[in-house]
Amino acid sequence: MTGVLRAYLLCTERYGSRMSSHSYTRLKVACRAAVRVLLLAAPIWVASAALAHAQGVVQQSSASLRPGDSLRVRVWREPDLSGVFMVDEHGDLTFPRLGRRSVLNVPIDSIRARVQREYAEFVRDASVEITPLYRVRVNGAVNKPGLFTVDPTMSVGDAIGLAGGVSSEGRNGKVDLVRDGRRIATSISPSSRLVDLELRSGDELYVPQRGWLARNPGLLLGGLSAVASLVWAFNR
Secondary structure, X not given: XXXXXXXXXXXXXXXXXXXXXXXXXXXXXXXXXXXXXXXXXXXXXXXXXXXXXXXXXXXXXXXXXXXOOEEEEEEOOOHHHOEEEEOOOOOEEEEOOOEEEEOEOOEHHHHHHHHHHXXXXXXXXXXXXEEEEEEEEEEEXXXXXXXXXXXXXXXXXXXXXXXXXXXXXXXXXXXXXXXOOEEEEEEEOOOOEHHHXXXXXXXXXXXXXXXXXXXXXXXXXXXXXXXXXXXXXXXX
């Protein structure tokens, strides 16, 4: 909105000094008409933004693992028991010395407690750190969209950085979370932590484009200038 008003002022200032009082009045009328056409879409823009924001963040269940995800396990002073292990197509994960365990759709906290308990049977003072690694897509107005592996300790901005950062057409500070084709959260700050979003594999972090006017200020000013030029030529 501010850009439209600025363009209107530039338009009238550019040509007004060269016109008679009558012609200048006609110029202002023409420029105002052009601005009104652009502002007709404003209620639609506002309504769309309000609807997207109203979707908010949907309450989600505890994070869990799916086939293709990985689990980073660190057992204090036990490098042979530590590493990154992938969930197979059956939803199973093989832990060193523990063997195969089903982790499909099991909450991360439950996996952590179980592994801690089982390792404690043969590792004295076992201290186990478990971090899930999820596969998510980063799409929209980013430089290198694609599929990336992230962990919950990262921020939204960190994940966007894996995709080369926000492109010149993207909206800085505005990220949407898409799950199963539906936006479940909008206008997420890049500083937000992934763990707070309870991110799942298959989720998408989407960076929307800036509005058309914000991406094309030159076209707006050019259009108003063209209208002013026609009025100027008509009144010469």
